[in-house]
Amino acid sequence: MNSGDIVQQRKKIIFSGIQPSGVLTLGNYLGAMRNWTKLQDEADCLYCVVDLHAITVRQVPAELRRHTYETLALLVASGLDPDKNILFVQSHVPAHTQLAWVLNCFSMFGELSRMTQFKEKSAKHSDNINAGLFTYPTLMAADILLYQTDLVPVGQDQKQHLELARDIAIRFNNIYGETFRVPEGYIPQTGAKIMSLADPTKKMSKSDENENAVISLLDPRDVIIRKFKRAVTDSGNEIRRGEGKEGIGNLMTIYSCFTGKTDEEIEREFAGKGYGEFKMAVAEVTADGLKPIQDKFAELMAEKTYLEEIMKTGAERAAKIAARTLSKVYRKVGFVQI
């Protein structure tokens, strides 16, 4: 494009949903959130706290409410600028449920039955296999498709849901003509995959029952130190990556994320030193790295009205974009517009 060209390249639209189901982890931060701050200038990003999704399993109301504030506060505390990104809560934008209903009518029983997360969750919550759990992926498709999203940062566990969202979009477009942009998954090159401290072959997950497996973003320094001290490693004594050394490899990844050091630099730094010393060093850089986030978080949680302002502005901005897609959909399927 030459400089006289007035055609501007449209910024990519990025959408992601975060469940308010507990405190976010070091894995969420290093694997995803930290990279989102780098996208905030080059893309139009929307981050949605998905409270509607959360009630597909039983929630204690007061906890859900608190987790919703906390999740939003953690997004802001970890560097997402509420002016540059649209940060909002799903239940504040009714278009999500409105589009979800329409998409339910374009999603097949068979394809929803094949979702592995549905199968897993219905096994885990066998006393509450509700219809919302079953249609969870169509609500997620609505989240994404409402904003004409280009890219969806998703982990492995959400790939099948994203694939379904694409299928639904393509199906609808084939029947009614171009309505939805068909989204792609987005795996940032810089995102680190952080593993469980108790089983380093498994991803660190906030739903892990073993609390020693997970560093929460709000863990105080002494808890961080205790958890790293107990982190599962191998019976060797060398700080390097290798077969059977997934635990040490995971600690090296974390150390590298906070210090910017390469594997070779880390190996050199800890040559001849034991695992105990290395674990302590990883714990220290983690505690130091999380400190500013924790301070900012505490400040935000003490000032709920500011968080509520962010929610309100975010919902207004999101609703405006969502309304365009929803009205197009309503018109195309044949609803009378008044």
Ligand code: TRP
């Ligand atoms: N299902 C996602 C999860 O559990 C959360 C989510 C809801 C989401 N809607 C979304 C993620 C839209 C990406 C895009 O992690």
